[in-house]
Amino acid sequence: MSISRRNNVQLLLEQTIGQLEKLGGDFSTESGNMVTLEKRLSEGRFHLAVLGQFKRGKSTLLNALLGEAVLPTAVVPLTAIPTFVQAGQELSVKVLFEDKKHPQEYTAKNSRQLVAFLCDYVTETANPANQLNVKQVEVFHPAEILRNGVVLIDTPGIGSTFKHNTEATLNFLPQCDAAMFLVSADPPITEVEIEFLKQVRQKVPRLFFILNKADYLTEQEKKEILSFIKKVLKEQVGADETTHIFCISARLGLQARGDNDKNLWSKSGLAEVEKYLVDFLAHEKTEALRQAARKKAADILAEVLMQIQLSVKSLQMPLDDLEERLKIFREKLTELRRSKLSEMDILEGDKKRTHEFLEDHAEQLRRKSRAYLKGIFEETFSKLEPEQLSEGAIERSLADAIPGFFEHEAGKSTQVFQDKMQQVLGPHREKLNKLIDSIRQAAAELFDIPYKQVQATQDFEIARRPYWVSHQWARSFRRIPRGVVDKLLPAG
Ligand SMILES: Nc1nc2c(ncn2[C@@H]2O[C@H](COP(=O)(O)OP(=O)(O)OP(=O)(O)O)[C@@H](O)[C@H]2O)c(=O)[nH]1
Ligand SMILES: [Mg+2]
Structure with a gap:
């Protein structure tokens, strides 16, 4: 059943693309977006991003899930370009530019070389206000979690003094099929995060909540913060009371992967997150991707419809x-x-x-x-x-x-x-x-x-x-x- 339903969505998308192309050049952006969406659906490419305020530990969390530090991390606002990490035999990077400039490609011998290369393109320090005009960065990595078409995406933190980083992430949201929304205890949740979350909920079909930096907290503090965050999510974002919030330490998780320490991996809370993600990706990915594609296609079509209505109105006038x-x-x-x-x-x-x-x-x-x-x-x-x-x-x-x-x-x-x-x-x-x-x-x-x-x-x-x-x-x-x-x- 799921296969035929997926085929139906795909068929509909193909027909829609045909119709949009007939509308001519004025709708080329929308038809381009629809083509990308259809391609992603047919390849089963699932976009799972990590989102959150700056310095919550997003890049560190992805590094822990990948098993080694490949994405740059720092104490100052850092990630400035959405970075797509996908399956690949060897460690390599492809940097795509906004202008016609040829993509830059690089194969690294080890993760240290990869981080050093990435730093030049994705960080606010080396590429301030994206002066290099980077459109997107794709990293290829052999990690287990990337099998079966999953793409993990590191995003720029929102709410820092670098407003263009917030913009880059907001512009990226329509490409997101599911997201891990990261908060931490210092402070538990801010007004900026709430506003951001409201937008995220409209655009991203599946959300997982994660409280990071738990290594700073006592058991009692963890309990208090979790119930505080749940209350805020319920009252201000309309989230379900039963929303589960994973409690992790990305830093300990990364250390555990480096030391191959299974106990520490469990203690860091990341074993639970990994298990949940692997289950989710195995059982629900196809359906979630199909749902996401439907929603995104509907958004694109709503835009097209409004433009057509305006044109019709002016054409009807004597x-x-x-x-x-x-x-x-x-x-x-x-x-x-x-x-x-x-x-x-x-x-x-x-x-x-x-x-x-x-x-x-x-x-x-x-x-x-x-x-x-x-x-x-x-x-x-x-x-x-x-x-x-x-x-x-x-x-x-x-x-x-x-x-x-x-x-x-x-x-x-x-x-x-x-x-x-x-x-x-x-x-x-x-x-x-x-x-x-x-x-x-x-x-x-x-x-x-x-x-x-x-x-x-x-x-x-x-x-x-x-x-x-x-x-x-x-x-x-x-x-x-x-x-x-x-x-x-x-x-x-
Ligand atoms: N104590 C502690 N520190 C952490 C943890 N996770 C990340 N950090 C630290 O928090 C700082 C920020 O981590 P990043 O992973 O760069 O944070 P980010 O959310 O990607 O930041 P931006 O890219 O600027 O938005 C770094 O100094 C990390 O070492 C954690 O679980 N515990
Ligand atoms: Mg980062």
Whole structure:
């Protein structure tokens, strides 16, 4: 029965693709998505992703399931590109790019080489804001769990200061057939995660919940956190009360695989997760993939249908009527273009004033740092005995003082910039929203389409905090170039 039902879905998809192709170039994206979906269904390629807030341990969990560290992990927000891990005889990687650039392929001798290669493409540190234009990364690995068409997908963490990472994961969701949603105790579950989870539930047909980093917790703490998370899931996301939450330590799991320690693998909670996944994949994968394909195809078709309805509406209108309405709409657009121009002039003025404000702030900061470093210099000078006094000793005390000072000032300055930007850009945002809204409203009225007000765009935000070029602060400078200390001190 399941085979014929699957064939039915496949048959329907094939017919739909044929119909979409007849609609022409305007629907090429939708028909392309449908072709990909049909291909995935016929190959039985099942996309199982790990999702969650940044630093919950997603990459570490996948490494543990694969049996060795192949995906880069770190203490700072790291994974920046969805990484598809699938079955392969040898360890290798294929990097696909957004532009026409030829894919980059690499075969590694061992997992260490593979991580090193991947780091250059999938991490925020080496490929900030995806400046290399990477579309997707495919890793091939011989792990048992990847047999039978399962593809494990590592995703960028949501909610970090790197907004493009959240976007990359949200854009990836439609390709997901099932997901492990990872949380951890620090803190148990955040508002950002709840909002994310609401979107995930709409797009991903099967979800497993996992509490990671359990090695930090006592048994009592585990119980409290699990019941807290269940309560939040029930009240805010509408999850079933009986939702099971696996409790694991991905770090211990990875260690267990490295040491081939079965007891530790059990203790890490990963034996239970692995068993569950293997059972699920053996018995429910085909049906889950079929369901997912149906849902995704329905989403694509809903989009197509809306576009067709709009076209039909405009085609049904008598030509004279349509011309008349278009004329009125064009006049409205000319009027709005004038408003936009004067708005741009005011914005340009505000930009100049904000620039001056920031220059001023930077100058104050420069003066403050000079005074602070002079203080450190003098304090070291007065504390040390003449025989202890050396350039090295002064360099060390400056090197100790600078990171803390910078971190503190960077935090304060970010807040000052953020407040200033809100104050300056807030009124512009409101006017912009009104402008956009009035275009939509005019179009809706003229063409008799139901009008639905769009949600106001979000506040403008600073996408990145100021940061050090390198976070690696040596306790002492290698060598301060001669004269730098003099320059830090005020003249005279
Ligand atoms: N104590 C403890 N630490 C863990 C565990 N799992 C992961 N970590 C640590 O948490 C940090 C983040 O791990 P990653 O696997 O890079 O986290 P991620 O969710 O992939 O992070 P992003 O890619 O930035 O979203 C690393 O320092 C890991 O060693 C765990 O089970 N216990
Ligand atoms: Mg990661």
